Amino acid sequence: MVKKPTYEELNKMNNGLEKLSFKHLKELLKKKSLDLQERVKELACLYAISNLFENPNLSIEEILERTVNLLPAAWKYPEITCARIDLKHQVFQTTNYKKTAWRQVADITIDDDPIGAVEVYYLKERSDIDEGPFLKDERKLINAVAEKVGKIIQLKSAEKSLIEAEYRYRILNEKVADGVTLLQDGRFQYANRAFASLFDFEDSTQVLGNMPDDLFQYKMNQEGDGFYGPFESAAPGDEFFRTACIQLQGQDIWVEGHHTIIQFKGKPAILSAIRDVTEKVLLDNATRQMATQLQEENIYLRSSMKERYRLGDIIGKSKSMQVVYDLILKASNSTASVSIYGESGTGKEMIAHAIHDLSNRRDKEFVTVHCGAIPELLLESEFFGHKKGAFTGAYIDKAGYLDIADGGSLFLDEVGELSLNMQVKLLRTIDGGEYTPVGSNRNKKSDFRIIAATNKNYRDQVDKGLMREDFYYRINVIPITSPPLREREEDILLLIDHFLELFSEDEKHSHLPGKIMDVLYNYHWPGNIRELKNVIQRYITVGQLDLPGASHTIQAEEGLKMHGMNLPDAVKSLEGALISKALSKTNWNRSKAANLLGISRKALFRKMKKIDPK
Numbered sequence: 001m002v003k004k005p006t007y008e009e010l011n012k013m014n015n016g017l018e019k020l021s022f023k024h025l026k027e028l029l030k031k032k033s034l035d036l037q038e039r040v041k042e043l044a045c046l047y048a049i050s051n052l053f054e055n056p057n058l059s060i061e062e063i064l065e066r067t068v069n070l071l072p073a074a075w076k077y078p079e080i081t082c083a084r085i086d087l088k089h090q091v092f093q094t095t096n097y098k099k100t101a102w103r104q105v106a107d108i109t110i111d112d113d114p115i116g117a118v119e120v121y122y123l124k125e126r127s128d129i130d131e132g133p134f135l136k137d138e139r140k141l142i143n144a145v146a147e148k149v150g151k152i153i154q155l156k157s158a159e160k161s162l163i164e165a166e167y168r169y170r171i172l173n174e175k176v177a178d179g180v181t182l183l184q185d186g187r188f189q190y191a192n193r194a195f196a197s198l199f200d201f202e203d204s205t206q207v208l209g210n211m212p213d214d215l216f217q218y219k220m221n222q223e224g225d226g227f228y229g230p231f232e233s234a235a236p237g238d239e240f241f242r243t244a245c246i247q248l249q250g251q252d253i254w255v256e257g258h259h260t261i262i263q264f265k266g267k268p269a270i271l272s273a274i275r276d277v278t279e280k281v282l283l284d285n286a287t288r289q290m291a292t293q294l295q296e297e298n299i300y301l302r303s304s305m306k307e308r309y310r311l312g313d314i315i316g317k318s319k320s321m322q323v324v325y326d327l328i329l330k331a332s333n334s335t336a337s338v339s340i341y342g343e344s345g346t347g348k349e350m351i352a353h354a355i356h357d358l359s360n361r362r363d364k365e366f367v368t369v370h371c372g373a374i375p376e377l378l379l380e381s382e383f384f385g386h387k388k389g390a391f392t393g394a395y396i397d398k399a400g401y402l403d404i405a406d407g408g409s410l411f412l413d414e415v416g417e418l419s420l421n422m423q424v425k426l427l428r429t430i431d432g433g434e435y436t437p438v439g440s441n442r443n444k445k446s447d448f449r450i451i452a453a454t455n456k457n458y459r460d461q462v463d464k465g466l467m468r469e470d471f472y473y474r475i476n477v478i479p480i481t482s483p484p485l486r487e488r489e490e491d492i493l494l495l496i497d498h499f500l501e502l503f504s505e506d507e508k509h510s511h512l513p514g515k516i517m518d519v520l521y522n523y524h525w526p527g528n529i530r531e532l533k534n535v536i537q538r539y540i541t542v543g544q545l546d547l548p549g550a551s552h553t554i555q556a557e558e559g560l561k562m563h564g565m566n567l568p569d570a571v572k573s574l575e576g577a578l579i580s581k582a583l584s585k586t587n588w589n590r591s592k593a594a595n596l597l598g599i600s601r602k603a604l605f606r607k608m609k610k611i612d613p614k
Helices: 009-052 058-068 137-174 193-198 278-308 319-332 350-358 376-384 422-431 458-463 469-475 487-505 514-522 528-542 556-559 567-585 588-596 603-610
Strands: 079-085 091-094 104-108 114-120 179-184 187-191 217-218 238-246 251-263 267-276 338-341 368-369 407-415 449-455 479-482
Touching: 009 058, 009 137, 058 079, 058 091, 058 137, 091 469, 104 137, 114 137, 179 193, 179 251, 193 267, 251 278, 319 350, 338 350, 350 368, 350 407, 350 449, 376 422, 422 469, 449 469, 458 469, 487 514, 487 528, 514 528, 514 567, 567 588, 567 603, 588 603
Parallel strands: 338 449, 338 479, 368 407, 407 449
Antiparallel strands: 079 091, 079 114, 104 114, 179 187, 179 267, 217 238, 238 251, 251 267
């Protein structure tokens, strides 16, 4: 039989069991308390890291710097714990960081690609617990930290890229001169500052939500209700437009740009870039009008040369004069200096006038300067002007030729007579446009064009030291030679008719007898056109044809009596003389003679037969 325990023994056993259970429970509670503390530290660490991420004022570098300093406090022995976050190009670590053998590490990944690691070290050895000296929950914590750091880096990088892209986009749209709009469902969803300014709106917000027709009107040069509507339902692509619009203030402007159909929030929208091209359009229109005007003038001038054998006041149909006409037209469309060569009396000043009258300076002054007629001492004053008191006799301020010619043309007749000293001063003015009046200390400017004329050879003048070579090159950009009258015989009859019409006051002197015409035609005209003009004027005035060097003097009445006042006979006699001379010059080549006379070969045959029927 088993002996039953006594009451005292049972009571003693019960007390022992109670003591054992309490000790176990106390130890178990202590362990749970430690685990809870570690869990709280873990949650506090992760919570603190989350708060760092949610702070918009912190950069990603600041977040990682603070995160690495939070880690030691979350481990069991914070006083001997250090940490490091090691990325490919950056490292963040605690101030007491040191590599030891007691290490815990977790990879940082983005989309499964490792970009770095989180490392925790104990600075001193500790007895093994779960994983060496570290707790199992600390392994979970370092993995959780590594995962969160990876997400923070990914999100912050994306956020940074988005901010930078948004900044670049804002700069692009707000700083560019072109207007940018986004139109969807017929209303503006976006408009930049340049677009608002283009149509006189104070702010781009005034545009948002409105329809184009609510904001401004159109005057279209293309089909459609406006330069937005026709494209909204079109297929994606790029459309160019140019149209006239009216601003809020009622001013007409021209705009051009491109429409591009895009998808915005799942629906089609029009992205537009628009710029003000009013100045460009007006300039294009003015250029076209000018080109048309110049073309019309060119047609008129060329038809005038071919049909009427004259250009302005210049008369002549000869080949040498056609060359002069072409050079006049070219010079009138240029701003370069012109030099006109020719003997005295060949019409150099008329050529200069024609160049001025056909140029865009025609509305300004044409100033003629007879260089040889101005005393040397007065040259500078005459050209540049002078101030009151500059010299004896300067009682008032006086404008010079350059003042008067500002915007126009300065014609220097017989420019070879200018002294070398004056050439230097004038050259400086031609190059820079600046000059100083006599007695003044302030420069003035004049925009003038030089047209020079001479009956001398510039090159000979340079070789003789009478003209500076740099002055010669500056005024001789476009050379034009006016031919002497003896080299343009076919123009003599035209000029005679012109002067007769100019000076005749009655029918009596509107024509010349054939004998007189024959004398005039065969004369060598050393004084050129000026001499011919004077001879015709003298004949009409005093009734006497007196040519120096000619074999005889013809009285008007004598010339008229030769043909008995019969004009047809006089014309027939003159034509006969001219035809005979032309045939003689061409060795009786009738085609060449007809060309020399300016008539057709058939007309020459008809006139020859009329003069001599045999």
